Amino acid sequence: MLTFAGILLAMFLGSLDQTIVSTALPRIVADLHGLDRFTWVATAYLVASTTLVPIYGKLADTYSRRTIEVTAVCIFLTGSMLCGLAGEFGTLPILGDGMSQLIIFRGIQGVGGAGLFALAFIIIADLFPPSERGKYQGFTGAVFGTSSVLGPFMGGLLTDHGTNLIPGVAGWRLVFYVNLPLGALALWFILTQMPALRPRGGRKHLDYPSALLLIGGLVPLMIALQLNKAVYGWLSPVTLTFLAVSLVALSLFVVRSLGCENPVLHFGLFKNRVFRSANVALFLLGGAFLGIVIFEPLFMVNVVGVSATRAGVSLIPLSLGVVLGSMIAGQMVSRFGHYKYWMLGGGLVVMASLSFLATMPLDVSYHQVLLYLGLCGIGLGPIMPLYTLAIQNSIEPQFLGQATSASQFFRQIGGAISAAVLGTVLTASLAQVLPPSEISSPTASPTAHSEVRSAISEGPTVPTSPTTNSPEVRAAFSHAISRIYFCTIFLVAAGWIATLFVPELPLRKSHMVRHPALVELKPGTRS
Template sequence: MTENLTHRQKMLTFAGILLAMFLGSLDQTIVSTALPRIVADLNGLDRFTWVATAYLVASTALVPIYGKLADTYSRRKIEVVAVCIFLVGSMLCGLAGEFGDLPLLGDGMTQLVVFRAIQGFGGAGLFAMAFIIIADLFPPAERGRYQGFTGAVFGTSSVLGPFLGGFLTDQGTNWIPGVAGWRLVFYVNLPLGLLALWFILTQMPALRPRTEPKPLDYFSALLLLTGLGPLVVALQLNKTNYPWTSPLTLGLLAVAAVSLALFVVRSLRHENPILDFGLFRNNVFRTANGALFLLGGAFLGIIIFEPLFMVNVLGVSATKAGVSLIPLSMGVVLGSLLAGQMVSRFGNYKYWMIGGLIVLLGGLSLLATMPATVSYRQILTYLFLCGIGLGPTMPLYTLAIQNAIEPHLMGQATSASQFFRQIGGAITASVLGAILTFTLAHSLPASATPVTPTAQKTVVSEGPALPANATSPAMREAFSTAISRVYLFNIFLVVGGLLMTLLVPELPLRKTNAPGSAPAPPAE
């Protein structure tokens, strides 16, 4: 599909795709530091967690559907639609509450939650389509060096988001009189998104599917959405207010289980399923996605709980806790770029996967054994080490999957890898929050107030007042113990990911994207 493209055309298309992916990744974190001001302006304290949850639910549930659409219609059309939906959602988020209560949408905070979901519908495409289009532009033998940049983009945006959100919220009012600074957190997407759209429309080829397109199975798509949506919501609910045994949580999980079971049955019987379950017969697809599921949780566990340790154990400010994530991001960028370049030059992606996970285990072991007296600089070193180990997980597992799959299934296979990473993170974050809460409940002094899983995200982004004895030795020791157990669980996740990685077959990297070029995995 791209054989006649010049190198310049490929690189301009690549630049547009990375810019679009950057926007989608940035919006997962940029809102966190703006939330206190948003809540104050829109009077929505009771719904503030849904601003993030709405985006997460939409951007997770739509990923497999985008993959199927990419195998059915022109990749360029799908990418343009995703960017446009994202930009419309961004504009609407910035306008939330400007015109008072609206019919069906209610007050400004409810409007923002709905508009964030619209943003997420577009954001899902920005993630999924980036890896799919890169696979079209470059054959597997060359793809590693380019997919390494996706890890760099993701790592950079994860850290840049909170700082940019805080900066725009604090300074934006001085730039545009009468406009609340937090609205610029959403408006900043518009010029960057339009630039990405220009690249895509003017430089990107159509990238049409290689096979005759068939109509999308809309009923399967509905079952998938009604399964994944309630599942992610149930995992994100504050378990202090809605424990696992509460009617709401159990009801959501029941709806998710029934819908997903019906989705599997429908997919196995339909001639054109959203996700071809025959992919799971491929040894590379199955084992690599299993590893991604576990490692996605390990990555999120570090990002969420390390700042909590900084604030409640070392007693640093929320800003300094946020700064501490920069070495992690730098490590991810370096590890991703290095692994991508080395695999494109020498092949043997499996060695780099295993090597990265061994380094990650070393970094996590240091984090899991930190005493309450550990220094700030020591933690930065441990985080950098974890980042180096995490870096190869961004591009190489997806590369291995794409290399083993026939091009006409590339969209489904690639989006599945993104989906398993994201859903693994959502499930693991909930489990880790439960571990933290349980450990604190048995470790904190009786007069202290435990921090809930929801509050753990708020501590860093909003810096709320902690209990009066938060800096007491007993309090610091309790948090140190609890977070050490969280990291210990993370170690088990990475060990599981390593065992799955050992089962991933090492296949020669294809030098072409031609149909029938995928190497056959070894017999099971």
């Protein structure tokens, strides 16, 4: 349990850092004079944290889990310290000015952050057998929900009043420094309480060519998705070049993986129906989740007309619903052993709540939106941890790291692709009825694609004051965001259909007992 506490604390750090920076960004931009590059503060973290998730999974199957977890925490804390120091010593050789330094250091943070998320689910699977794992994985939902509520609040508090705590230090720097004492506590738990958790099935060295090809394919893909489509459209030479490089590198990665003995991701895992179907569902549902989180504050500010603070507060029912749903589902699955019913039931609740969000009239009340978001959170709560549980229960222990990190990766990459596409839908919908000046004006909304890019990694960014939009502008945003929520319903419906194909295997009561339905994959054999 002490190991479990340390893992949750480490995961809390990574989760908190995704939202705590959002409210500090305006002050950071003012101090470091980097308005033209502010979205890359989010993009650098997102690219690194998404790209390296599969690598961490393979490393966890190769080396001691404790060693990899400690390494990830140390990298994350180093990145946090460097982010806090960005610009303190002026322009530096190679690193550039303060804003360039912050972007680079955020990338370092993302390298560590990828491990915090991937290793958390892997180590929890090591600590508890599948029959008991559900109730403990429910706590991960509580961690995410709590951090999403505390993050923006702590970020604003430290930014506005941090100088009073430590004279001479800009408040926004404390947003990064706050990770250091929490990280030190997590390290103490891990180093003193966590067993080594060495991989089963013998150690096989990482195939570095396949790892490099995977990174070389995912980095340009993520950059292409994050580019401002108002400047670099989907058919622009820059975007197409990044996508072409990604396609070539990922194709070579697949060829290399199928021909080598120890690939980053064993493609034989896709023979497993649970692994295959659950990851398709996670890809779709991850996109739906980000669609809800990113665009709801835009609706609250530009249609309901509330302040940024109240728009941020409106996400609290969603977070609390996720906490409640994940905790209840985890306990029930551990007690009765049936996880598929909760996955399907959660999807139905999400679709019902999205139908309410998609049909909100212009005069919808603030509290009505809170109710719909709370229902949506309750439906989302059981979804993410239970898909991971189903995958872990269906694969052999020696492939636990790869399979678990793959589930996290497909969820994240689905969210990134969905956010980019839905951002284009928003821009196109607004452009049909509004002139460009209305779409990008600060009283209406920041540029849609900047919203999307920053919201993925930093939490939604909204205007700093209530809007007084004309009825035409309010109607345009209402129509555009309703269209986005209708698209999101189809994403959830497709994920629900994919869930129907997930076989429900009895939850194993031991780490080592194999279910007869499992596909046997031997380490060291070709995919």
